[in-house]
Amino acid sequence: MNILFVGDIFGSAGRRIVREHVGHVCATHNVELLVINAENAAGGFGVTPQIAEDLFDLGADVLTTGNHVWDKRELMEHLKSVPADSHERARRILRPANMQKGLPGYGIYEGVTKSGVPYAVVNLMGRVFMNGTNDPFQAATDIVTGLKAKVIVVDFHGEATSEKVAMGWHLDGKVTAVLGTHTHIPTADERVLPGGTAYQTDVGMSGPYDSVIGVETELVLHRFRTGLPGKFEAAKGNPKMCAALIQCDAETGRATAIQRIMLGD
Numbered sequence: 001m002n003i004l005f006v007g008d009i010f011g012s013a014g015r016r017i018v019r020e021h022v023g024h025v026c027a028t029h030n031v032e033l034l035v036i037n038a039e040n041a042a043g044g045f046g047v048t049p050q051i052a053e054d055l056f057d058l059g060a061d062v063l064t065t066g067n068h069v070w071d072k073r074e075l076m077e078h079l080k081s082v083p084a085d086s087h088e089r090a091r092r093i094l095r096p097a098n099m100q101k102g103l104p105g106y107g108i109y110e111g112v113t114k115s116g117v118p119y120a121v122v123n124l125m126g127r128v129f130m131n132g133t134n135d136p137f138q139a140a141t142d143i144v145t146g147l148k149a150k151v152i153v154v155d156f157h158g159e160a161t162s163e164k165v166a167m168g169w170h171l172d173g174k175v176t177a178v179l180g181t182h183t184h185i186p187t188a189d190e191r192v193l194p195g196g197t198a199y200q201t202d203v204g205m206s207g208p209y210d211s212v213i214g215v216e217t218e219l220v221l222h223r224f225r226t227g228l229p230g231k232f233e234a235a236k237g238n239p240k241m242c243a244a245l246i247q248c249d250a251e252t253g254r255a256t257a258i259q260r261i262m263l264g265d
């Protein structure tokens, strides 16, 4: 079976380019599970319940996030009262599983694809150059041990390539794919690890590449040159959809191939 994982959607340019491409990519490759990282979908900062609805309408099965998950307060409200055993859309919006206990939402979703394959999606966040989470390696082990599904997709949201590569090896043979998000720069290291886990350090942003990782270039340059604070705005130019296409055995969950995708206008 084929799985498509779309990297961090950034702003309206990112939403538009994903709207343009995700349908034909899924149709061409007979994609059975579509996971989208949506942490920057709302103007670069967080995701609103309405934008999440639009992404589910495009065919997303599960949305993942990261450090920007709480940027839009209404999402926190939206996730507050969702029961753990629900399959409604709000239950399929994940935040990192290794955040502090007691926060709204969930970091794991277990479902069944249209053709009846059980799957799980796990969202984790790194700790190198990032704050606010518990040990992602221990969390990964605890979570994966408790999952029944064989097809398991892990979004590891992290800054440091070393921590992400390490997570790939940590989970090799235990999950179908470990896909990095957060840096907004796609890495050229996609491969299937020896144990049968598809891996890519960062899938890359689905957003405007005439920018500094999604933000208007001049605004970021001004901050770097002067050290002064200033409002960041999402750029629009040269949008690309970055994604990883993973082929796996639906029964064993072992990956057989991973392909890097970057599509523009």
Ligand SMILES: [Fe+2]
Pocket (backbone or CB within 6 Å): 008, 039, 040, 066, 181, 182, 183, 184
């Ligand atoms: Fe991001």
Ligand SMILES: [Fe+2]
Pocket (backbone or CB within 6 Å): 039, 066, 067, 068, 157, 181, 182, 183
């Ligand atoms: Fe992030």
